[in-house]
Amino acid sequence: MSVDIDEAEVKLLQENLNKLRSECETSNIHLKKISTEINNIESALNPIMNLTSTKRTAVANLESTLDELNKLGRISAIVLAERRIIDDTTGNVPVKRIIDSIDKLSAALQDAAIFKSIGNTTVPNNISALIEKGSKRVGAVLQRAADANDPETVTLCLSFFGKSGISYYIDARTRHVSYEIEQIINSTSQKVTDLLACAQTLIRRSASEREILRALNLDIDPDEIAARIIEPAFNILYKAISANLSKARTNIRTNGLYAVQAHAAITYLTDSFHSALKNSTGFTHELVRVQGDAAKMAYDAFPASILYFNEKLAAHTNFPSDAGVVEPCSELVSRLRAISSVKAAAIIVAEELGVDNIIPSPPPAYMSTFTTRNLLRNKKIRTGAACLSTHLMDLIECFVVNLINAGSTHYKKPQMAGLLGLTNIAAIERAADSHPDLSELISAEDTSRERLQKLKSFSAGKFVQRWKELGQSLMETRPMSGSSSLSSKDREIIKEKFKYFNATLDELVAEHKALRITDSALRKQINNEIGFIAPIYYRFYDKYAEGSFSKHAYKYVKYNKKQIDEILSAL
Template structure:
């Protein structure tokens, strides 16, 4: 028995110590062998010398994050730590072998005790056997834990090699699979409280985050592109290029990975989209910057005669807007291919830099327009027309960016609204500042200038419809337009409906009426002659009518009451001019007394028998007839001479209209008077200077 217990003697550095008596004293095995629980055993380092197997406090190290990746140890230090783990694992293997040898010796001791003790100590042997079985189970658990300690770092070297090679060399699919495996191991180890598992999880997490950062860099490389020359696509009517199918496939695969790995540390999908907006936004801005510069350089056309009326198309704002439309739509297609949802915010962020440049360009153009509002206001209408059309087109295609575009052009829109009142005020101001008008009543060049402005307005129906709708009918004076609502254009205002056309027609006629009212007031002050004022106004109306009928103003005003009002004004001034001729016609009216004899029927031979009529007159009546002829001749010749003085300045239509009305007044009365009383002169020509043919010729010569 002593030899048997002597065989149990083992060194302290091999297994935990047990009582080792020199003589056999029967004791329960629970006192001989302390129950060993491997879950309380330290997992790293050799057993403590004090032989105390109480469990150490379990240290829990924090999991690696993005910041820990940036501050992680170099790879050489990581390799040293890994080698230390491998050395400790080998030491645990040797320890396992010793534990197995000890278990075999314990089993042998149990069999020897059972053989020597006999039936007398059977109960005590049973108890000691149960304790040995518990010890055996504890040893098995220790072995299991040791195998778990060795498991976390299995395959780390292969994953590390894949991460170091990068997705370009190993292939994107294989690279993503490696990162997913690392994430999976980190999730598995994070549930364990063992310090070695926590350290292994941290190392693997650092490696996974390093791989994700490299993946984000690849995402950025795929988004890179050289700037385009947009005119090559605009002039050919083509669309801007998008990503090829291979690039789209890789971007989609990376996008899907980031969308599902956000909770595992490393770059998120928001960071990926932020990188997209930054890279692609710079690409869009560099592509469109030349169009912005071209727009500014073509907005001003230097002229030796000072500012001239802006003509549609002189500025390349339309080309700029078309290029922006094509560029934004191509980028929208790229984003939609990568992600079928949640892409409006990305599109807005991507276009932000280009829209900021558009806003700067609009600001510079607005300053120029404000300096020459009466000539460059049409540039404002051109800009609004091009940009509004682009905004509605982009909104129809993408469902976003419309409000941002409208906000960029708001300064131009406010200036355009104010220009409508400024143009009316300019008419009043310039006419009131005129110190002289043509003495012959000729039309002034300013009338042609005003009508040229109104003709130019018909080229911008959409922007003017939007502006006039926001101002309101009749609220286009300078003061009211400045105070009017600055609401952005709507789809309702972006049309050429009858309501919009009627608003523009009313504004055009208000401009014409304002022009004529101020011209008449100024002519009355300077000419001080109703006859000259009438010819002056008729000449200007003739210019207005001709310019209306020779342009799109005829379609704009044709269905409105404007033309009728203009015709009423023309008739008014014709009546004012022919008033003096009516006085001459009154001299050809005679008095017939029906009580002095039977009045011959009108149109009968007796009514035109001048000899009989004159013979029937007394001397006083004959003298009165002679005086009428004499006064008529003087007045007719005076009016004819004054008319001929003004004829060179008269517009052709004015001369024709005036002569037609003069003949309608004079010729019927003169023919009748001559037929009745020409015998009073007896053909001497003393009182009657014109017979019927010569009077007709005289009247015709007035034209």
């Protein structure tokens, strides 16, 4: 029987499919078994796998912790090393090393930022505190360097701080300049503050501060910073100027030097500020407000001072019994020394006034008694120092002439007023000799010494007035008779002359020896003034001592020439 090929193929295919199905079912059964076994294995492995993951996490955490500990160790080592630098108090650590420490700590602070992320702020805070402390130390170094004008260190410190560090610099320089002005103002070596010296110092500082700032080559305005630096010092000086003017207003006759100082300082500042500092308008504006008042009082001060002593001596009644130094003399010497202590300011004002305006107008009454100002007639006094010297001599002359005039009224014996003048002139000279500036100032006008000598002669003339009268008594006021022998009238005149001379000489010698003249130079000067009596007596003695006027000449001729010499030498 024949088989259809297609049918046979289908049948064969069917058999193969059945066989394949059977194999698949068998495979499926095996796969299920494998799956079950795999599930069983996974169930068994899960605990082990979980444990391994935990260990891996722990290891990772441990490694991270070790890294942090290592980083903390490195940071701690840096902090420990740099803390020694920052905390050093020996002063031996250069500022550059301190700045290096701060730079290292700043880098360490960045590394320590990780600690903040995990809630640990102790480490960063400690580093920040150390950096702040180091910065303050650099600031202190900057201030000291600024105070000592050490541009190299200042530049180094400012390069560390940048513009923010300029406040340290300003603070230091402000204290330095202010202290310098305060030292002059608070000086106890003189009664009147040398405001002109303060003004000159302030102007020098203004210019030098500007130049120092320029040399630093910072991105700042040197004039603006310099103005900020000197402003407190200017305020201190301006306060002192105002105080001086207030004192002068209370009594220009006794406090005139305060106005002289204020005027000189104001004039100097207003003339010099702009060249020293561009930003000076605010300063000069304050000065201009008081400039006119200061000038008027300063110009009044010199004549007012003379009027003060003129009135003081005219009213003086407390005279020492020995014609010694009076209390107003000490006040005069103090005034003269005060003027010389601020002579630069006084010279400025004296020159502005001129020699004719430093004396009161109208002239004081004492000048009608005696004055040496005639020596200045037709003399051109050009310098301020010479004008001031003239004022000092005017003061001395006012004092001496008024003192002698008042003494002539007080003392019964005229020589006491003269001695009073000589004693006080000697005291003034001693004071001047012990004060070189005053002595130099008095001598600045070439007639001053001559004026002083004339004052001495005026005083000495008062002292030797009775000695002059004694000498005059020996002078022959009329010619004797022309015959070879004296007339009886002539003889009586000669007898009376010898008698008067003897008695008066004894009286004057006794009075002179009773004087307490402790100044050896003054005693010698006075004795020299008296010495003129000897040659007058010698001439009279030589002419009549042999007895031509009397048979008993020894009764009238008490002293020979040798005895007169001995008497005068013993005074």
